[in-house]
Amino acid sequence: MATEIRKGERAVAVSKDAPPPVRPSRTVSYWLYLVPSGVLFTVVIGAPFVASVVLGFTRWQGIGAPTWIGLENYQRLFQDERFWQSFEHNLVLILAMAVIPTFLGLVLASVLFDFVGKRYGARTASGLRAAFYLPQVLPVAVAGVVWTWILKPTGGALNAVLEAIGLPGQDWLGDESLALPSVGGILVWLQIGYPVVIFMSGLQRVDPSLYEAAEIDGAGWWRRFRHITVPQIRPEIYVVLLTCTIAALKVFGPIYVLTRGGPGGATNVPSYFSYQNFFQKTQVGYGSAIATVLTLVIVAVTFLFLRAQRRGEETS
Amino acid sequence: MQKKSRIPVLRGLAALAVGMMALAACGGGSDENGPSGAKELRLWHYESADGAMGKAWSAAIAKFEETHPGVKVKFEEKSFEQINQSGAMALNSNEAPDILEYNKGNATAGLIAKQGLLTDMSDEVVKRGWDKLLSPSLQTTAKYDDRGIMGEGNWYGIPNYGEFVSVYYNKDLFKKYDLEVPTTLDDFTKVMDEFVAEGVTPLANAGAEYPAQQYLYQLALSKADRAWVDRYQLYKGKNDFKDPAWTYAATTFADWVSKGYIAKNSAGTKAEDMGVSFMKGDFPILVSGSWWWGRFQTDVKNFEWGSFLFPGNTLHAGSSGNLWVVPEKSKAKDLAYDFIDITMSKEIQNLLGNSGGVPVAADPAAISDPKSKELIELFGKVNSADSLAFYPDWPAPGYYDVLVQNTQKLINGSAAPNAFLDAIAGPYDENLQDQGLGD
Numbered sequence: 081m082a083t084e085i086r087k088g089e090r091a092v093a094v095s096k097d098a099p100p101p102v103r104p105s106r107t108v109s110y111w112l113y114l115v116p117s118g119v120l121f122t123v124v125i126g127a128p129f130v131a132s133v134v135l136g137f138t139r140w141q142g143i144g145a146p147t148w149i150g151l152e153n154y155q156r157l158f159q160d161e162r163f164w165q166s167f168e169h170n171l172v173l174i175l176a177m178a179v180i181p182t183f184l185g186l187v188l189a190s191v192l193f194d195f196v197g198k199r200y201g202a203r204t205a206s207g208l209r210a211a212f213y214l215p216q217v218l219p220v221a222v223a224g225v226v227w228t229w230i231l232k233p234t235g236g237a238l239n240a241v242l243e244a245i246g247l248p249g250q251d252w253l254g255d256e257s258l259a260l261p262s263v264g265g266i267l268v269w270l271q272i273g274y275p276v277v278i279f280m281s282g283l284q285r286v287d288p289s290l291y292e293a294a295e296i297d298g299a300g301w302w303r304r305f306r307h308i309t310v311p312q313i314r315p316e317i318y319v320v321l322l323t324c325t326i327a328a329l330k331v332f333g334p335i336y337v338l339t340r341g342g343p344g345g346a347t348n349v350p351s352y353f354s355y356q357n358f359f360q361k362t363q364v365g366y367g368s369a370i371a372t373v374l375t376l377v378i379v380a381v382t383f384l385f386l387r388a389q390r391r392g393e394e395t396s
Numbered sequence: 397m398q399k400k401s402r403i404p405v406l407r408g409l410a411a412l413a414v415g416m417m418a419l420a421a422c423g424g425g426s427d428e429n430g431p432s433g434a435k436e437l438r439l440w441h442y443e444s445a446d447g448a449m450g451k452a453w454s455a456a457i458a459k460f461e462e463t464h465p466g467v468k469v470k471f472e473e474k475s476f477e478q479i480n481q482s483g484a485m486a487l488n489s490n491e492a493p494d495i496l497e498y499n500k501g502n503a504t505a506g507l508i509a510k511q512g513l514l515t516d517m518s519d520e521v522v523k524r525g526w527d528k529l530l531s532p533s534l535q536t537t538a539k540y541d542d543r544g545i546m547g548e549g550n551w552y553g554i555p556n557y558g559e560f561v562s563v564y565y566n567k568d569l570f571k572k573y574d575l576e577v578p579t580t581l582d583d584f585t586k587v588m589d590e591f592v593a594e595g596v597t598p599l600a601n602a603g604a605e606y607p608a609q610q611y612l613y614q615l616a617l618s619k620a621d622r623a624w625v626d627r628y629q630l631y632k633g634k635n636d637f638k639d640p641a642w643t644y645a646a647t648t649f650a651d652w653v654s655k656g657y658i659a660k661n662s663a664g665t666k667a668e669d670m671g672v673s674f675m676k677g678d679f680p681i682l683v684s685g686s687w688w689w690g691r692f693q694t695d696v697k698n699f700e701w702g703s704f705l706f707p708g709n710t711l712h713a714g715s716s717g718n719l720w721v722v723p724e725k726s727k728a729k730d731l732a733y734d735f736i737d738i739t740m741s742k743e744i745q746n747l748l749g750n751s752g753g754v755p756v757a758a759d760p761a762a763i764s765d766p767k768s769k770e771l772i773e774l775f776g777k778v779n780s781a782d783s784l785a786f787y788p789d790w791p792a793p794g795y796y797d798v799l800v801q802n803t804q805k806l807i808n809g810s811a812a813p814n815a816f817l818d819a820i821a822g823p824y825d826e827n828l829q830d831q832g833l834g835d
Contacts, residue, residue, distance in 0.1 A: 251664060359480075
């Protein structure tokens with residue numbers, strides 16, 4: 081707690097003959113620091129979350145009084161084919177947003193750090209790192225529009241290239257069997273920068289003598305990667321996998337910009353499905369129920385990850 | 397059926413949610429005015445300033461201030477999305493304006509009328525003679541019953557303009573292949589065959605948004621009558637998705653794709669791309685709404701274009717435009733009515749017509765621009781025959797998306813016409829049950 085110092089007063093904490101000040105108990109002052117973020121959390125996350133969970137048990141069109149219907153929304157949800165489909169699509173997107181970027185990111189970070197950095201200088205490596213990171217900085221709406229141009233069935237850049245080398249052009253975002261892989265591909269591009277940056281900073285921690293010792297012992301690049309790089313930055317790998325998986329479960333922006341869940345529902349995901357019910361169909365209760373299930377899934381996934389990570393650390 | 401319980405906790409939560417949404421929706425304070433004798437008219441609309449409606453309404457605001465000395469119009473520009481997604485919340489709060497533009501239809505204006513958020517202006521409509529200016533199918537979207545269903549009941553809104561779907565065509569390309577404007581669906585099909593034979597895809601289409609479902613609906617309307625529209629749109633009797641009109645629409649649409657009238661790769665295309673491709677001259681024909689008119693007028697430079705009604709149809713997709721509504725919480729209802737009256741005056745209506753809009757009460761002689769005249773005459777044909785049949789996505793909230801997703805399947809050939817009809821029947825019937833409209 082700040083002591084005020086008035087003009088003319090000497091900045092002495094306590095004069096000699098005054099009784100020693102009573103120090104506020106430490107825990108109380110810690111709690112005070114938590115007040116601003118506590119208030120913000122309550123207003124922005126806590127209260128809406130509770131409201132959303134409760135609304136999941138009602139039928140409500142967004143105005144008037146909600147009608148309490150108990151578990152009806154959830155019964156409907158578990159029979160709703162589109163809901164299950166949207167979760168299946170999510171699995172594909174976890175692959176595209178978490179698994180593939182983590183693996184590629186590891187290889188790229190390691191190549192940049194170990195090979196490019198040593199061969200062509202740190203500048204080149206950080207320049208390339210920035211290039212990989214660029215899609216993370218672009219607003220998703222902009223990236224989405226650019227990709228729809230590239231993937232347009234007629235006059236799109238990708239098809240123009242394919243046709244130039246004699247391959248048939250495809251309707252990338254309009255064909256039901258291609259739409260989800262296409263969106264997945266775009267998401268890999270969008271995500272890749274994040275693991276690269278995190279892993280490269282992780283690699284800074286690794287003691288270079290480890291690599292030198294391994295090299296003297298005749299270990300090639302791949303063995304050094306497997307036995308030094310990966311185990312040494314395991315904590316970073318866990319963090320990236322976890323945050324990317326959560327991002328994949330929540331994904332909304334790219335779907336909204338690229339396909340609106342189409343064609344024929346082929347790229348629908350839970351968050352977009354919830355949004356549709358909430359805003360477009362004015363079925364606020366049902367939309368809230370979907371959002372609640374999604375939240376539970378995310379919490380469960382996080383919990384499992386953290387447990388796996390703890391175990392991983394205990395065994396190493 | 398569930399019993400309605402009104403639990404105080406829920407009310408509190410609803411209020412909380414509304415408060416949060418209002419936070420997200422709009423700022424702007426409310427000034428305390430006396431119960432009319434108000435010195436301010438708070439007005440919201442979401443038309444762009446350079447569009448026909450925007451121009452007409454700016455002039456109406458100026459005219460209002462001229463005729464009401466000492467009263468200020470406080471205009472707040474909103475976006476369509478804002479009003480669509482949180483307008484209801486705002487009308488339920490003390491932030492409500494005195495008058496605003498609101499989207500027409502059961503799922504929008506009907507929903508808030510049902511909730512008691514709008515003023516019933518039936519007496520005012522008769523007193524000021526607005527009902528004389530609007531044809532029956534334009535009136536449909538202005539009246540809602542106590543279930544929030546359009547077509548009957550009280551007047552909750554007044555439309556200033558109309559919109560309708562017609563066939564736009566590239567005159568130069570028709571000339572190039574020596575083709576005439578078709579007057580029957582058979583002739584239309586022959587024209588399209590000619591184009592296909594020349595290696596040209598005749599119809600511009602967009603499967604990811606509204607255009608595809610409007611093709612489908614126009615085809616259904618070619619075999620339909622007013623009673624069919626009343627069944628489908630107003631729930632007057634049971635709508636059967638396996639009836640001849642629907643069956644014809646789905647099979648013909650699929651047929652048009654397989655014959656190459658509609659591009660097989662148009663499932664992922666958006667409406668904007670469709671419009672741009674027509675303006676570039678890539679496609680000779682585009683079936684869409686009058687909202688394109690002004691844009692084609694200014695942007696199409698390299699060829700002559702025209703428009704005709706969908707050949708052979710007595711019914712066409714279209715309706716009144718959006719509505720002026722007066723919230724129940726409005727503090728200046730009399731001023732709001734005065735403003736609506738000005739928007740319906742010849743002066744403002746003629747301006748709307750000369751700016752590329754479709755006025756509902758203009759003086760045809762006062763429309764000087766030849767292209768605008770063409771549009772208004774076309775609308776006159778539709779309106780005087782009372783052949784506006786609304787839009788396919790209106791009967792149920794969220795039905796737009798159902799139609800988009802399933803017409804995409806029809807374009808891609810991943811659903812047969814029969815399966816398509818089953819797929820769109822489900823959500824339609826579900827809505828009837830939800831609203832207690834089923835038999």
